[in-house]
Amino acid sequence: MTKHIERQIEQLKERILRVGTLVEEAISKSITALINRDAHLAQRVMANDEEIDRMEVEVEEECLKVLALYQPVAADLRFVVAVLKINNDLERMGDLAKNIAKRVAQLAAGKPCELPQEIRTMAMKTQEMVKQCLDAVVNGDPTLARQVREEDDAVDMDRQKIRRRVLQGIKDDPEDVENLLRINSVSKHIERIADMATNIAEDVIYMAEGEIVRHRASE
């Protein structure tokens, strides 16, 4: 019994990491596609989302199986519950990467435009948050998770700056409205990804310490 549940927990950890790796890759490629206006790469991101969706279902089934057959308690229970939620967030992050890729495909097909500088910095920060929250999952590291929570504010600020730039841009050059709205939409998706990374970090804190810190300001 003991050995069995440990093996199941290990397998669950491996599976959620595989989902995490795919999602991290999807985000990274969608950003690269954005910066290089690479429609081809964007198409690949969109195509790969199916794989993430499929794995999300597998992980969920696996969690339900462990809950039903092994009735985990304490740290094991917290782990399985956290994985269920992290899995869900990762799948949403995959969808957001796909949404970015769609906008990139449209941007690439439209007339050339400048990307605001902030979009690169917020994309970089977000990717770092995604990487760190996944590291925190692997190592069950609440300290790293708390750091991720701290970083979310900077991304939110970048997003606001972009929004203001886009509004100004529309006033200055109404002809360019389509592209500007696409850029606005991309920045919103990136911000949501950072929010999801924060959710995952909060799940890691729960997993490690048993405290639900969601809806609380970071300490």
Add this chain to the structure above:
Amino acid sequence: MQTQTEPANRVVDPPADRLLAVAAGGEVAAEVHEAVLRETPVLEIDRFNLWYGAKQALHRITMPVPHGKVTALVGPSGCGKSTLLRSVNRLNDLVQNVRITGDMRLSGDSIYDPRMDVIELRKRMGMVFQKPNPFPMSIYENVVYSLRIDGENSRAVLDEVCELSLRGAALWDEVKDRLHDSALGLSGGQQQRLCIARAIAAEPEVLLLDEPCSALDPIATGKVEDLIQELRGRYSVLIVTHNMQQASRTSDYTAFMYLGRLIEYGPTTEIFTKPVLRETEAYVTGRFG
């Protein structure tokens, strides 16, 4: 969280690994959650030590058992949980070479006071053992046994107590038409619920259950567990169990014992979702024990 007070020189603090320290014969301070201390105790176990000959089986156990709640004692075999339970109604008096220090108090009365009348003391508690032990008499007589030996002969009183106790033990509907049949004809699960009915007929201040389901099949176990949950609020129950899920399903508070020491004691939901000590976590998740 609050730890109970222990003489500083005997406590390994902070313990690098409490279980190792305990296995090496050392003492550790128990982690007793505040929620336990906020309850009104029906039974107070106070710095209780017990030796079987030269072997110490219980080490300075201090734990309040809350009134009207179900408290489970869990821990690996040989950790002293049954010894502790049997010490509450002084069943260990019957074992040779047993020596104790410290005390227990039932509703404030010292259990180990030399002037304590043990028979009177045991009337204030009910005990149910692993194997059902109905007396070889009718179902009815089993239930009212304690009243009979106290000289109660009023039919009306006996009938009323019998029905109330059997209802309380969730057995009434199954046996109401054959109250005067032998109790030995009941199934194992029914016999065990009969023993609980017999125990509660005496209106005990605390009900002691020593692995009450270990000889029962899953259906009968389920019924006894349902019953224990229903007893909550009306009776104070102290239950020893090997079955962790039984502890988590039936109890309000759980005490984890190891090698005669109380290690952690707190609300069952905390012990099974986020115990304070990693030693408790290792035990409830089945990593050792």
